[in-house]
Amino acid sequence: xxxxxxxxxxxxxxxxxxxxxxxxQAFSADRELLxxxxxxxxxxxxxxxxxxxxxxxxxxxxxxxxxQTHAGSSTQARAILQGLRADVVTFNQVTxxxxxxxxxxxxxxxxxxxxxNYSSPYYSTMAFLVRKDNPKDIHGWADLAGDDxxxxxxxxxxxxxxRYTYLAAWAASNHDNGEDEAAxxxxxxxxxxxxxxxxxxxxGATTTFAERGxxxxxxxxxxxxxxxxxxxxxxxxxxxxxxxxxxxxxxxxWVDSNVERNGTEDLAKGYLEYLYSPEAQRTLAQYxxxxxDDEISEEFAERFPQTTLLRIEDAFGSWEDxxxxxxxxxxxxxxxxxx
Amino acid sequence: xxxIGDGAATRLGLIAxxxxxxxxxxxxxxxxxxxxxxxxGLAPFWQNLTSNFTRxxxxxxxxxxxxxxxxNLIFGIFLAWLVTRFTFPGRRILxxxxxxxxxxxxxxxxxxxxxxxxxxxxxxxxxxxHDVQLxxxxxxxxxxxxxxxxxxVARELIPLMQAQGSAEEEAGVTxxxxxxxxxxxxxxxxxxxxxxxxxxxxxARAIGEFGAVSVISGSIRGETIxxxxxxxxxxxxxxxxxxxxxxxxxxxxxxxxxxxxxxLEWHTHRREETA
Numbered sequence: 001x002x003x004x005x006x007x008x009x010x011x012x013x014x015x016x017x018x019x020x021x022x023x024x025q026a027f028s029a030d031r032e033l034l035x036x037x038x039x040x041x042x043x044x045x046x047x048x049x050x051x052x053x054x055x056x057x058x059x060x061x062x063x064x065x066x067x068q069t070h071a072g073s074s075t076q077a078r079a080i081l082q083g084l085r086a087d088v089v090t091f092n093q094v095t096x097x098x099x100x101x102x103x104x105x106x107x108x109x110x111x112x113x114x115x116x117n118y119s120s121p122y123y124s125t126m127a128f129l130v131r132k133d134n135p136k137d138i139h140g141w142a143d144l145a146g147d148d149x150x151x152x153x154x155x156x157x158x159x160x161x162x163r164y165t166y167l168a169a170w171a172a173s174n175h176d177n178g179e180d181e182a183a184x185x186x187x188x189x190x191x192x193x194x195x196x197x198x199x200x201x202x203x204g205a206t207t208t209f210a211e212r213g214x215x216x217x218x219x220x221x222x223x224x225x226x227x228x229x230x231x232x233x234x235x236x237x238x239x240x241x242x243x244x245x246x247x248x249x250x251x252x253x254w255v256d257s258n259v260e261r262n263g264t265e266d267l268a269k270g271y272l273e274y275l276y277s278p279e280a281q282r283t284l285a286q287y288x289x290x291x292x293d294d295e296i297s298e299e300f301a302e303r304f305p306q307t308t309l310l311r312i313e314d315a316f317g318s319w320e321d322x323x324x325x326x327x328x329x330x331x332x333x334x335x336x337x338x339x
Numbered sequence: 340x341x342x343i344g345d346g347a348a349t350r351l352g353l354i355a356x357x358x359x360x361x362x363x364x365x366x367x368x369x370x371x372x373x374x375x376x377x378x379x380g381l382a383p384f385w386q387n388l389t390s391n392f393t394r395x396x397x398x399x400x401x402x403x404x405x406x407x408x409x410x411n412l413i414f415g416i417f418l419a420w421l422v423t424r425f426t427f428p429g430r431r432i433l434x435x436x437x438x439x440x441x442x443x444x445x446x447x448x449x450x451x452x453x454x455x456x457x458x459x460x461x462x463x464x465x466x467x468x469h470d471v472q473l474x475x476x477x478x479x480x481x482x483x484x485x486x487x488x489x490x491x492v493a494r495e496l497i498p499l500m501q502a503q504g505s506a507e508e509e510a511g512v513t514x515x516x517x518x519x520x521x522x523x524x525x526x527x528x529x530x531x532x533x534x535x536x537x538x539x540x541x542x543a544r545a546i547g548e549f550g551a552v553s554v555i556s557g558s559i560r561g562e563t564i565x566x567x568x569x570x571x572x573x574x575x576x577x578x579x580x581x582x583x584x585x586x587x588x589x590x591x592x593x594x595x596x597x598x599x600x601x602x603l604e605w606h607t608h609r610r611e612e613t614a
Contacts, residue, residue, distance in 0.1 A: 083458030084475040
């Protein structure tokens with residue numbers, strides 16, 4: 001080997017090592033907070049975190065850094081059970097936070113009462129993304145069961161997004177026909193039969209609808225529907241919010257066992273409380289999430305059509321009941337899909 | 340005598356078929372990656388390439404490769420030496436065991452490690468008491484990459500060392516050479532090229548590994564995301580240009596690796612001819 005190639009090797013090795021080491025020391029913050037979040041919230045928290053860091057610096061004179069991890073919230077819950085040291089969780093499924101209490105005893109059972117609005121700083125609902133000028137005339141859940149309407153939404157068995165769609169359709173139908181369960185089952189059968197593609201997750205469903213051009217209606221969170229519309233061309237799609245809909249909570253909590261170990265309890269609480277502040281609520285509303293702050297809601301009123309929102313707990317009892325009755329194998333969903 | 344496929348038409352047809360298949364399945368997708376990366380011009384490409392998160396993903400990818408390659412280099416030589424130069428009970432079983440990482444799906448490998456080293460795992464619970472975090476941190480990612488890539492060097496060396504036999508080394512022993520001298524002066528020069536080849540394959544796989552690391556990464560941005568994970572993450576994020584920028588980076592690394600490989604092959608070939 002020549003001297004030159006040896007030298008080259010050394011330079012490459014040193015560069016690689018310094019880059020790798022540098023990457024872990026890029027921030028010289030005093031404390032770190034790890035936020036485990038759902039998969040489509042990346043941009044949202046990329047905007048919220050610097051605002052919080054700045055505010056915390058001003059109020060406490062401490063520089064902190066927020067790290068993010070994003071994946072399906074069930075995946076995140078499982079990772080935390082397996083040892084991912086997230087200080088706080090910001091999920092889009094109440095059930096996935098419950099798992100942390102039930103299976104891991106990492107948080108207390110009454111976690112929902114620790115922060116305002118059932119620990120949900122923002123919420124959303126299900127919306128219909130339809131093609132330009134709404135050619136199939138879709139306005140409410142009942143229209144989805146019509147003849148010649150092709151639906152796209154993720155599989156309720158594998159996706160929380162799909163689960164909400166299923167539950168919203170059920171609850172809205174029950175609401176409209178005065179709790180006539182037989183009529184609701186009939187409706188659900190027709191509606192589920194109209195599904196053209198059952199993707200496993202929200203991203204897949206979006207691709208199916210927007211890129212492959214399949215289906216007349218994509219059903220997803222209102223926030224997602226608006227983002228997809230902006231992404232794929234506001235002129236090509238319309239967002240329709242039905243008059244009766246489900247309340248989709250976005251629960252947050254700190255993970256007690258992890259903040260204890262990391263010494264970040266005050267920081268974790270401060271971070272989650274920040275999400276309720278007017279500044280954060282404005283950012284959330286800009287991302288098409290509905291918020292509880294009255295002034296901000298009013299400011300963004302034209303973004304969020306009026307609708308009657310039903311809570312899962314009011315319409316179905318509890319999440320535990322919902323999972324048991326509807327989504328276990330052989331449950332309501334399986335029976336409805338049997339032909 | 341006329342063999343099948345000797346006719347000019349058949350030959351042309353087969354060549355055309357090979358060219359079309361290669362273009363369709365290899366060249367076009369590869370070109371597509373670069374096309375997509377530059378689809379919105381140079382500026383977005385550059386912006387994605389130089390973003391903090393991409394830089395950190397590159398850093399982590401290199402760190403994993405940098406730690407994986409030496410470990411498997413030593414492990415591979417040791418194993419090949421053991422299997423080809425000594426006979427002992429269980430030798431054949433050992434030779435089969437080496438292939439386990441090839442046979443097992445990387446996702447399964449990741450899950451195995453998670454089961455073992457996770458918070459509730461057998462070893463993980465002990466480590467957790469001593470505040471050692473392997474899973475959802477870069478050491479775990481290095482660990483599974485080492486597992487997934489450990490057969491490459493040994494698999495390259497074993498057939499060669501078997502074919503070469505131990506005659507030269509035995510001669511060395513009769514002349515009074517020590518074990519280390521034997522290895523350094525006889526074994527190593529003989530297996531040099533196979534070794535380099537094994538390292539290249541190990542390196543390529545370590546850089547591109549997705550399945551196993553995705554299970555145990557926890558995908559903490561700027562901390563446990565390597566380039567392949569970054570590709571998926573950006574794609575999920577509707578950042579097509581970003582995803583394809585990282586993909587192009589990986590593809591470029593692969594192409595460089597293959598070029599080094601081709602160069603080495605050419606080099607060996609020439610050496611053999613002159614020898």
